Amino acid sequence: MFLSWKSGGVLLGLAFFLAVALVKPIGVSTQFVILDGLLWNAVDSAVVVADEAAKSGYASPNAYLDKSGGKYAKAVANPVNYGFIFVLAIALGAAVSGYLRGSFREKNRFMPEVWLANYGKTPALRFASAFLGGFLVLYGARLAGGCTSGHMMSGIMQTAVSGYIFAAGAFLAAIPTAMFLYSREA
């Protein structure tokens, strides 16, 4: 159902190359902030305000949305922008690909085999760990200024020093943690 590592790698490599050749390097994690901003702005319209003095034309009382001349505030004010639509389109592409390989018909869609091998049928624990994992991943990605896509893949392909520093940190934490948590093989 999945491609060989060679075909999968070629397809992924072409996606990263085409993105930088046509527009800019692929990145994902910023858009979690933009979606948060959109939700927040929907309940409190003072979160993003037009401000002619700001470089982007928008400002926010939140220091993070306001940073770099309000560029995130601007993206929240205009969600139909490249970065945000790109991430929505990832979901679209993956949904079509998943549908074609029957992913929606799989019975177990929340406990990976390696989870079952180590923790058995414990859905509540699995969902809790997925939520905690998501929290740590996005907090970490925003602290680092990028994620696996933006720092590791796009960064290293551009020979970015930051990409190597990020990859060192990510694997240094991830490999021992995974070996400890999932000591039994699936």
Add this chain to the structure above:
Amino acid sequence: MTILLAILLGALFGIALDRAGATSPNLIIGMLTLRVLHLMKAILLAIGIASVLMFAGQIAGLVEVGHMSVKTAYIGVFFGGLLLGLGWAVSGFCPGTGVASAATGRLDALVFVGGGLAGAAAFMATYEWFEGTWVMAKIAGGNATLGTVPGIDNPALISGLRGDLLGIALGAVFIAAAFALPDRLSGSRVTVVPAE
């Protein structure tokens, strides 16, 4: 036009992530436990191919050098990487694969995305802790590349080295590494007998 490209390139990336197996937390955890290196080999090959094509395209004048966007290096990149690595291992997802996996109907991925929105909100609320501190102190002059890439004015870690040629050479190394890496580095290839 930009929005059309966002749709086409985003969809291509989503399809590629799913078909390469990156939407499977089982394969991500397999990679991180060094038992199933399928994704590690695919990622190394992808970085290598993208790097060679981009830098060779720049030299041939076919790829706009100005499309490069090199992120700033600072202490927080390392600490953020550690935190991300922790959550990556716990859940089996990262931001892009989490979004893609949720879209294929995985419920744990959907919960991961919810946790991600909470984590990003927590960072927005606590950004002021880090702003202007040593955590944000730049390393190697900020948005540096390893060598000097002609056509952009980013600082270079090793000045005097041609960044584009280095990029092609490193890309070739990544491709070679993808082929050289075995299918697994740990664990045994035993048949698992179901517990019941």
